[in-house]
Amino acid sequence: MTIRDRTTEFHACAESLSQRNNVASSALLGQHSQHAxxxxxxxxxxxxxxxxxxxxxxxxxxxxxxxxxxxxxxxxxxxxxxxxxxxxxxxxxxxxxxxxxxxxxxxxxxxxxxxxxxxxxxxxxxxxxxxxxxxxxxxxxxxxxxxxMKDQKSRRDQYTAPPTASASSSAAGYSLQGQQPTPQQSPFSIPQPQQPMFGLPPSTSSPLFSDGLRNRSTAGSSDSAVIDMGGMGGGSQQQLLMQSNNTATLEYIESRGQAIESIESTIAELGQIYSQFTQILSQQREMVQRIDVNVMDTEMNVVSAHNELAKFLERLQGNRWLMIQVFGILVVFFMLFVIIS
Amino acid sequence: MASLRQAQKDAVIAMLNFNNKDAVIQKKSAGLDVAIDGPKVPQLVETVWKVLVYDKAGQDIISQLLKVNELRENGVTVHMPLYTDRQPIPDVPAVYFVQPTPENVKRIADDLAKNLYESYYLNFTSHLPRALLEDLAAATVASNTSVQVSQVYDQYLNFISLEDRLFSLNFDQTYRLLNDAGSTDRVIDDVTERVVGSLFSVVATLGVIPIIRCPRGNAAASIATKLDQRIRDHIMNSRNNNLFSEPATGATRPVLILLDRNLDLASMLNHTWTYSTLVHDLLDLKLNRVVIETEDKGRKIKKQFDIDANDFFWNKNSGNPFPQVADDVNSEITRYKKDVDEVTKSSGLTSLEDVDPNSNAETLKYALTALPELTDRKRTLDMHMNLATTLFQIINERKLDAFFALEEAIGKQNKTTVLELLRDAEKSAEDKHRFFLVFYLSNDEIPKDDMAAYEVALAAAGVPNGALNYLKSVKSFIKMAAASTVAGTAGGQKDAMGSGDLFGSFRNKIAGTLDGAGVGSSLDSFISGVRNLLPTRKDLPSTRIVESIMEGTSDADDYLSFDPKASRTLGKQQQTSPSKLVKGHQSAIVFVVGGGNYLEYQNLQDYAARGAQKKRVTYGSTEIVTAKGFLEQLEVLGSR
Missing domain, CATH: 1.20.58 (Methane Monooxygenase Hydroxylase; Chain G, domain 1)
Known part of the structure; x- marks a missing residue:
């Protein structure tokens, strides 16, 4: 503790004073607890x-x-x-x-x-x-x-989806994972029924979407065929699908998926912008005030001016009463004078 | 060593957090973290909401350091002056920041008795005397509330940091009080005592023990002696837990240079030409606030402008000559407009071709993040635009450029030019008065009959003679250093009138931008009259002294020197031997007893920035006073 802190000195002082005055210090302590x-x-x-x-x-x-x-x-x-x-x-x-x-x-x-x-x-x-x-x-x-995640996905794509020619050969290698696409739902979205990717060509045979199931891709999640795109906070979710046995469909789906994804992220960003707007608005209010903005002083002055005026009015009224009294007395005297004379 | 202002700000923030030093450190590190990698470290210190209660002194100190939103960040929800009708806010702690005066203590005791708040954290701007502490304790015991007083702190903060390297004690009329033959010893003692107390606060806030230097035999010397004594006592009495951190070995201690105003009176009266000095002199900059009265449709409107510590324009231009500043306002506005255009262009769509689902929202987002910064910049520029316009008006009205040009070469003025100026009906009496006093102070010998002619001319111009009388007496027994200032300022005038075209171009440019900034377009008529003058570089006497002390040259050997840290057995006089002190100083605190101004501050900062090694010079004074205010003080002194 530096020399600045004089709390103990103060309390010691108060203590000795209270003892001198025979005030039980326990009473003091009791006082404090009343502040609920x-x-x-x-x-x-x-x-x-x-x-x-x-x-x-x-x-x-x-x-x-x-x-x-x-x-x-x-x-x-x-x-x-x-x-x-x-x-x-x-x-x-x-x-x-x-x-x-x-x-x-x-x-x-x-x-x-x-x-x-x-x-x-x-x-x-x-x-x-x-x-x-x-x-x-x-x-x-x-x-x-x-x-x-986007970055990861693009990196992964480089390895998992080599040029289309080798699609069939790679399909064998990926068949295990490819069979069980495990959609990762973006966890921060409000749980809502997943929509199947629209425009899915009928040729996609396997049941691609295990709907609504939030099974974390535990096995081989790092390179699973289904790639999760983390949604924006606004409740978006994307699924991207890669089907190894049909590259054309795959490309199609991919492009659709990307389009949806970009739209969704745009919407989410817009939402964010609105929230930012409100924040800016609320911050504007007190941004540049200094504490000595003399509002308080003005208020004080107005109040005291009002008091002065009230006082003046009071005095004025007192004066008026006095005037009437004096006038009355004068009249009485005048009457007396008239009567006497 | 952080700047004085930063140190004081930290102390105030710590105070707001119930003197919990960790909170400040945490906040600081959080701030640092933001700068490095975006997201904040979570603030683990729980904010406690509290109310802040201050008196006038506390208000002046805090208002320079923290804005309302910064107070909010530190948990202050309501802030109120001590002497207002305050309603009880139960279950909220209150932080008091007041001067240790009997009235304040009584008021606090009343608050306690009225049970206004939950708990009370009392902070005093300087040392609370034992007697007052006992009074307070007695009052609280009487009302049975002493337990509610959670803290009593001496803050040692009773000075006002106006800028990073500028502080003021905000006294009034110190020069008059100290130099008035009519002042009683008690008054003078009182002033010195207060100055010493405040300087002790400055030193304590910085946390280092300086070496004190001062001239012999005047008010500054007596303050130095007392300050030395004060620091010694403090170290003696508080052994290991004093306010001064032990500086690491090798770190140089700052030198505290105490100067007396009588050293150089001329620079208080000079007409000036740089931005900050003009704002101070003509617009009466007070506590970083300018009030301008403008007339709008017959009604007088008062506009208030705050100059903020983070005001980029002010920081850049406060030391620049005025025409350059005017030019810079313009270029800044152009830059602002360009930025705005860019943002609008990138975020707004001009054609359907631009619709790009991927990038559109990005740019919009960028625009939104850029928006607050831009509005902030706009506000600052608007303010400086207003200030500059008003300055133009005043300069033009009072023909200050002519005064400035003449004063730059004051040593070379002859009788005819001076008389001509004094007789010029267009110029105001105050400016003539100032000019003549500077002339008088800067010339050692003025022939008697010349003097008589001047005095007749002055009287004809309606100038009171009090100040001149006073200066005559001062000059007779104090050797004025001012005369030598003007040596070597040849070329001050340098026919700057030829550069009117610079202003011409400025005028054209500004006319277009002004409408956007909300300033009247009639500006061009003002500017055309103001010439483009550039001040020549010259060091004021105070700067030369500071330089010689900091460099350790022999010019300042006859200055007294105190080292509060050295043991007393050495004896003060022995330490003054220059051999021990010849080493240079890297940082200095210059304090002028009896009023200072922005001119000297600028001059010192120029000096500090000049050398190869960056020096730090902090400037302070008992009060930052305008030429007009100073003239009034002189006038009072002379009419005694």
């Missing part, structure tokens, strides 16, 4: 804690997602984390909304407590900003992850 935290504070700090823990999760996710290698890819972990974070974010969002509602409902009860209101509004705003920054970070990580 209000519902609002408790809820707010709870949310803050949750945001913090989410951020911690996000951090570990970031580290995982940044790994670019094909072999040290741990999809299970990543997916679990993304799921958890997603759930967290929605939960926190709901809680904040609840808190806001609670705060609004409190307002009419305490019309006088403007500063309390300001405080709680600011708490909520800061929570929201924090959540917003967390989720935008989350989104950017997901984007990164998607990008990585």
């Amino acid at each position: 935290k209000s519902e609002f504070t408790k809820a707010a700090s709870q949310i803050a804690r949750e945001i913090n823990s989410t951020m911690a999760k996000l951090h570990s996710l970031t580290q995982l997602a940044k790994k670019k290698t094909l072999f040290d890819d741990r999809p299970t972990e990543i997916n679990d984390l993304t799921l958890a974070i997603k759930a967290d974010i929605t939960k926190i969002n709901r809680q904040i909304a609840l808190l806001q509602q609670h705060q609004r409902s409190q307002q009419p009860q305490q019309p006088a407590a403007k500063q309390i209101q300001e405080h709680s509004t600011n708490v909520i705003t800061s929570l929201q900003t924090k959540l917003a920054s967390t989720s935008s970070e989350f989104k950017s990580i997901l984007e990164l992850r998607t990008q990585n």
Whole structure:
């Protein structure tokens, strides 16, 4: 502790003074506990804690997602984390909304407590900003992850799908995996019924989509024939299919898949842009204020001016009364004078 | 060593986090992380929401360091002055940042008694005397609230950092108080005591013990002695846990150079030509805030502009001569427009050919990320546009360019030019007054009958004679160093009038861009009158002293020297032997007792940037005072 800290000195001083005054120090301690935290504070700090823990999760996710290698890819972990974070974010969002509602409902009860209101509004705003920054970070990580997966896919394509001529020979080698395409659902999407890839030519014989099943491709996931494209946060999911015995169809499907994918990612990005917009709007408000913006002073001055005016009015009224009195007395005297004379 | 401003900011942030040093470190490292690889390290320190309560002094300090949104980041939800009607906000801790005065302490005790907040973190801008601490304790015991006081801290922060290397103590009228024969010893003692307290804060905030140098036998010397004593006492009393971190061996300690205003009065009165000095002198820059009154449809509108520490334009141009700044405003606006165009072009679609499902959203996203930065830039440029326009107006009205040109070569002016200027009806009395005082201070011998003629001319111009009387008396017993400043400033005028075409082009350019920036287009008429002058390089007396001390040349040997760290047995006088001190200094804190201005600050920064080795010079003064304010102080002194 540096010399700056004088808390102990203060408390020692207070202690000795209170002993001198025979105030039992236990009474002092009792005093303190009366400050029960209000519902609002408790809820707010709870949310803050949750945001913090989410951020911690996000951090570990970031580290995982940044790994670019094909072999040290741990999809299970990543997916679990993304799921958890997603759930967290929605939960926190709901809680904040609840808190806001609670705060609004409190307002009419305490019309006088403007500063309390300001405080709680600011708490909520800061929570929201924090959540917003967390989720935008989350989104950017997901984007990164998607990008990585794309890269991986293109790299994998180089090995798994050599020029079309050798399609038949390679088919044999891949038959094992090729038979069981295991779609990976992008975990962060809202679970929704998977749509079969439209425009699928009838020639694709094998049951390609094990619908809705979230079986993680445990066996040989790193080079399975089905390639997962991580969707954008907006609830997209893509499946890409590679069918080794029909290259033409494959190419067709691939191109369709890419088209859909790009459209979807565009939509997701747009969604993100909108959310960013709202964030910018909310931030604009307090960006460049300095604390000595003299609003407070002005308010103070207005109040004191009002008081002065009120005082003046009072005096004026007093004067008026006095005037009437004096006038009345004069009249009485005048009457007396008239009567006497 | 971080800059003074940064050090103070860190201290304030730590204070907002209940003096928890880890929070600051964590925030810093998080910030660093962002710079390196994008996503943030999670902040594990839980934010506690609190309210901030400050008095005037605390407000001035914080307002220079943190914006409202930064306060929010540190968990401050509501911030209020101490002396307002504050309503109770239960279950929220409150951070107080106030001066240690009896009234403030009483007010805090009242707050405690009223049970306004959950807990109280009391921070005082400087040392809280024991007596006041006891008062506070007594009051809290009386209201049974002493447990709620969670912290009592002395912050040693009672100075105001205006820029990274500029600080002010924000006193008032110090020069007058210190030089007035009518001031009682008590007043002078009081001022010195406060200066010493603040300087101690500066040194403590930096966390290093400086070597103190000062001239002999004036206010600065007495402050130096007291400061030395103060630091010694502090080290003595607090052995190992004092405010100063032990510097690593080999690290050079800064030198604290205390100067007295009487050393150089002329530079306080000079007309100036660089951006920051003009803004300060003409627009009365105060605590980094400028208020401009403009007339709009007969109504007077006050516009406020804040100059931010991160203002790129200000940082770049504050030391540049004004015409160059005006030019730069223009080029910055062009650059801004270009960037905006680029963004619009890339994100907006001009034809259907451009519809590209893959890249379209990317660019839109890019546009959105670029948007906040662009609006920020626009706001800054708008502000400087406004400032520049107003400066143009004033310069043109008062013909300041002529004054500046003459003062640049003040040593060479003869009687006729001076008289001519003094008789010029177009120029204002204040400017004439300043010009003449500079002339008077810069010329050692002025013949008696010339002087009489000047005085008649001055009186005719309606200039009061108080300041001149005072300066006469000062000059008679203080050897003015100012005279030598002007040596070698030949070519100051350098017929700069010929470069009017530079302004002409500027005018044309600016006329087109102004409409966008929301400034009236009648600017060209102002600019045409203002000539393009470039100040010649010259060092002010203060800069020359600083230079000789930092370089360790023999010019400054007669300056007193104190080393608070050295053991007392050596004795102060022995240490002054120059042989021990000849080593140069890499960083210096220059403090002028009795008022300083941006001109000296600029000059010192120019010096610091000049050498091969980067030097650091931090400049401070009891107050940053405009020429007008200083003239008023002189006037009062002379009329006694």
